[in-house]
Amino acid sequence: MEQSPLKFRNGIKDGLPIGLGYLSVAFAFGVQASLLGLPALFSTLISMTNLTSAGQLAGIKIIAALGSVAEIMLVQLVINSRYFLMGVSLSQKADYSFTTGKRLIAAAFITDEIFAVSISKRQKINFKYFMGLAVLPYIGWTLGTVLGAFAGDVLPATVQAALGIALYAMFVAIIFPPAVRAFNILFTVSLAALLSCACYYIPFINNNLSQGFAIIICAVISAAAAAAIFPVKEDYDE
Amino acid sequence: MMSKLAHMFILLFAMAGITYLIRMLPLVFFRKKIKSKYIKSLLFYIPYAVLSAMTFPFILYSTDNFYAALIGTIVALIAAAFRLSLIIVAVLSCAAVFIAVIL
Numbered sequence: 001m002e003q004s005p006l007k008f009r010n011g012i013k014d015g016l017p018i019g020l021g022y023l024s025v026a027f028a029f030g031v032q033a034s035l036l037g038l039p040a041l042f043s044t045l046i047s048m049t050n051l052t053s054a055g056q057l058a059g060i061k062i063i064a065a066l067g068s069v070a071e072i073m074l075v076q077l078v079i080n081s082r083y084f085l086m087g088v089s090l091s092q093k094a095d096y097s098f099t100t101g102k103r104l105i106a107a108a109f110i111t112d113e114i115f116a117v118s119i120s121k122r123q124k125i126n127f128k129y130f131m132g133l134a135v136l137p138y139i140g141w142t143l144g145t146v147l148g149a150f151a152g153d154v155l156p157a158t159v160q161a162a163l164g165i166a167l168y169a170m171f172v173a174i175i176f177p178p179a180v181r182a183f184n185i186l187f188t189v190s191l192a193a194l195l196s197c198a199c200y201y202i203p204f205i206n207n208n209l210s211q212g213f214a215i216i217i218c219a220v221i222s223a224a225a226a227a228a229i230f231p232v233k234e235d236y237d238e
Numbered sequence: 239m240m241s242k243l244a245h246m247f248i249l250l251f252a253m254a255g256i257t258y259l260i261r262m263l264p265l266v267f268f269r270k271k272i273k274s275k276y277i278k279s280l281l282f283y284i285p286y287a288v289l290s291a292m293t294f295p296f297i298l299y300s301t302d303n304f305y306a307a308l309i310g311t312i313v314a315l316i317a318a319a320f321r322l323s324l325i326i327v328a329v330l331s332c333a334a335v336f337i338a339v340i341l
Contacts, residue, residue: 021324021325024324024325024328025324028328038246042246042250045250046250046253046254049250049254050253050254050257052257054285054288054289054292055253055257057292058292059249059250059253062249063246063249063250063253066242066245066246066249067249069248069249069252072249072252072253072256073252073253073255073256076253076256076257076260077256077260078284078288079284079288080256080257080260080261081260081281081284082281082284082285083257083260083261084260084261084263084264084281085264085272085278085281086261086264087260087261087262087263087264087265087268088264088268088270088271088272090265091264091265091268091269092269092271094265100266103262103265103266104262104266106265107258107261107262107265107266108258108261108262110261110265112285158336158339158340159336161301161302161303161306161335161339162301162306162310162332162333162335162336162339163332164300164301164335165297165300165301165307165310165311165314165328165331165332165335166328166331166332167328168293168296168297168300168311168314168331169297169310169311169314169317169327169328169330169331169332170324170325170327170328171289171290171292171293171297172293172297172311172314172315172318172327172331173314173317173318173322173323173324173327173328174289174324175286175289175290175293176315176318176319177318177319177321178286179286180319184283185283185286188283188286188287188290189286189287189289189290190290191287192286192287192288192290192291192294193290193291193293193294193295195291196290196291196292196294196295197294197295200295200296201295214291215288215291215292216288218287218291219284219287219288219290219291220284220287222283222287222290222291223280223283223284223286223287224280226279226283226287227276227279227280227282227283228276230279231275231276231279232275232278232279232282232283
């Protein structure tokens with residue numbers, strides 16, 4: 001309780017490692033968008049207005065296929081639903097400096113990592129600290145996308161092809177370690193992967209269901225099953 | 239018929255709009271805790287399920303050559319098992335694909 005209030009520059013310092021991480025993930029995203037044929041500036045605009053990796057990857061696939069507005073909104077709703085719970089949790093953690101107007105601004109910068117750092121603070125957090133925390137991740141995310149999108153356009157085909165796996169490899173790095181340690185997570189990711197493969201390899205499903213819808217259906221079924229069989233005890237605030 | 243670019247921009251704004259609403263609504267209007275254990279559990283598992291469904295089997299088709307992608311996937315799984323950082327896992331996986339394509 002006797003700790004001094006967090007300042008803008010404390011936020012900047014805490015945001016630096018997140019920003020560096022985002023630079024590399026966004027680079028991989030930029031390459032992926034370029035491989036799908038999206039213009040570099042368009043991909044950059046996506047990153048500047050969305051700030052979310054899995055949602056953006058699903059989004060660019062739908063955009064490249066010129067899917068429907070309903071599809072892209074439903075897919076984002078499911079993939080990004082976790083931000084809803086983070087928003088609820090952050091709402092408790094925010095101090096009086098978060099007026100309604102400032103909440104409208106801060107909301108755009110809720111990501112898994114920014115949330116995790118905010119919630120790990122012992123004291124309540126103020127608006128200046130939160131925005132300091134968001135600055136470098138936002139710059140890293142934007143800059144990484146620009147670099148990746150242009151790199152994807154100019155690199156030789158063999159290198160491009162190799163970079164195409166980067167974002168997926170990062171997803172493996174996110175889900176595999178917790179899955180190996182915790183059976184409930186292993187169950188969730190295995191079921192989701194199995195269902196997703198079924199949707200892809202069974203011609204009847206593949207021909208009648210777009211990739212975006214297939215992913216959210218598989219994800220919701222797996223998460224719903226896991227939640228029913230293995231209810232989570234602790235709070236989301238890991 | 240609208241142009242391709244107009245269609246792309248409409249999808250971009252739809253995506254950005256819904257993503258913003260998901261973040262904004264609870265922060266502005268929801269100032270109590272979620273009580274339901276089931277909803278909390280569901281939202282806990284969703285990210286893992288989404289990432290897994292997005293990765294498999296698509297990682298195997300993420301490069302032009304299936305076998306190179308398969309090698310890259312195995313390398314990523316091994317690197318991840320050693321709990322290496324995201325960027326190291328990605329670099330090793332890309333390198334494996336690159337070498338496999340060249341050979």
